[in-house]
Amino acid sequence: MTTAYRTPWPGPPTGQEDEPSPDAADGDGGWPERLAEAVSAADAPDTVFALSRLGRRTIVTGGTGASPGRPRDRLRYEIGSATKAFTGLLLAHLVDSGRLTGGEPAAALLGTRRPPGRTPVTLAHLVTHTAGLPALPAGFYPRALPAWRTNPYGRYPDARVVDAFLRHRPRHRPGTRWCYSNFGVAVLGHALGAATGTDWQDLLADRLLAPLDLHDTAPAARDDGLDAVGHRKDGTGTLPAFDAGGFRAAGALRATPHDLLTFLEAHLDPARCPPLTGALRAVRTPVLRRGFGHRHVHTVAWFRHPTDGGPLYFHCGATLGQQAFLGFRPDTGTGLAAVCTRRYRSNDPFLTTAYALLAEEP
Template sequence: MTAGRRTPWPGQPSGDAAAPAAAVPADGTADDARLRERLASAVAASDAPDTVFAVSRHGRRTVHSGGTAPPPPRPREELRYEIGSATKTFTGLLLARLLQEGVLSGGEPAAACLDGGRAPGGDPVTLAHLITHTSGLPGLPADFRLRGLPAWRTNPYARYPADRVVAAFLRHRPRHRPGTRWRYSNFGVAVLGHALRAPTGTPWEDLVTGRVLRPLELKDTDLRATGPGVDATGHGADGTTPVPPFDAGGFQAAGALRATPHDLLTFLEAHLDPSRVPDPDLAAALRAVRTPVLRRGPDLVHEHTVAWVRHPTDGGPMYFHSGATLGQQALLGFRPDTGTALAALCTRRFRARDPFMSTAYDLLAEA
């Protein structure tokens, strides 16, 4: 699979990326009723112990929750859910902000950031390659399965800490020149998180907290599990067997975040209307992450920004990213043309036919 035509790095807002959100309908009563019915159907179709579908339309929020398990002591919409790979949208926004600030250019060789500043030979893997999945790295390090096997059904990532991620990257030799092929890689985004520490003097956890979470006032978003009553409990493929809270190990930048549905809507609403974000660098970054930086696949129909997958609809592009841990799944997305944002969350990991993801994607596409 080869990467398609790329826009200049870093991408600047252009076209629909700079367009304002759609105008608010004068009377949304009938639409609101239909939306509530649609969300109730989506929850029922998802067949998970706990499910939340949260939608924002022009800032008006509608949330519906339910599930096959008895209701928890705390309302489902107030729990924090593991969002897995949707964490990458936060990491992409963080990198875009660092570019806007002039702290980075995106062209820094990752190996130089991780290996004492020593310049790598040949065609180096850059920070831009890592966030766009064009680094040539596999999805996971070569020895990940062997290392994680004893905890494969509980927490394999916890057995692969940060130093192993960095060491695996420094000894890896890509088969293809960086920037020429697209391959989705948890490994690559994890490396990016660690590589950001050298040029900024700050670990990824503190960077994402200080540059993204706090400015957007995401007070119910964190990297660590607190426990029952605060965090939702994940379940395996049978929908009944609980699994331990996810531990991302050295892959924090690729999948560690957990958040409430309302925090996720706040995050997505900022993408819909960056002008309402008082921090100018963050507002500029929010616009930048809507700009495609590569196209791939047959006829180059699949577009990617530094944070989102972008698919066409009749009214305009929709942006989305899914995520999964061993016991939970999430899909986040937004549509500038309709002023709609969606945060869909559930506490079951589907292995084959997945009613949750397909329902969430269709709901966003139809919004």
């Protein structure tokens, strides 16, 4: 069963660098039907596809499971690695406000000087996945295996993440190779905390969540009955709430689809949040190109792909039992947040469907 509705976005977009196309502002563009098809294709116990386009929101919910007892769009979902878009924006804000430069050596912030002759790993290296770090610390797997199907990250706390980083010797000079790393962004979170004297989650709440009015976004499950419950790949068998352990900055956030749309709408119209305007504009800027013909483009917070009308920005995330897709297109004035309570599986239609909807030309 699916539920669809549309809500207004307060005020028209202003101050955008890329003017959206005036395609279907006076109609629904068929979005309720298309989003309903996407919800069905996801084949998950709980699914929400939420779209903001040219100042109007369309939200469709549904699922194969029993009703969670509350509207699905009002639940908080684990967004996994899409948390990195928030951490990247946080760093951009600290740089924009003059608090940091991005060139600070992470080890120095965390209390250790680098050995003579070694190129230091900077905050910029960590956020762009060019620090020479693996996806996870070498010692992660032995500790995680006993809880591999329930909560592997929870067995690797803050101190172990920091210690593993300070002991690690990169195989490649920082800044020379790209390797997607939960480890690196986790270290970035701890380094930002050390640099500001404020823990990452408190820093995030103060500098991002409050200015953006994201009141239903949190770095951990809450005991209020509003957290969505994850399921295994086949959509059966519930899983415990995800515990990110010392990797919070890389994957801990939970958020409602409404908050995720608000987050994306701020990226579409940076001027609507003056404290973060500079940072919201900065995270659109390419900082890294890689691959054959430099086809893969990254900002400090997003993957950036070309379309005929302009760039598309996105980030995906998954925990043991939930998935998320976040993306926006300034040229069409579109933001899309999609969440579901089922673990990623091979040939999964959830992410490909979400991406295709955002990439669709007007």
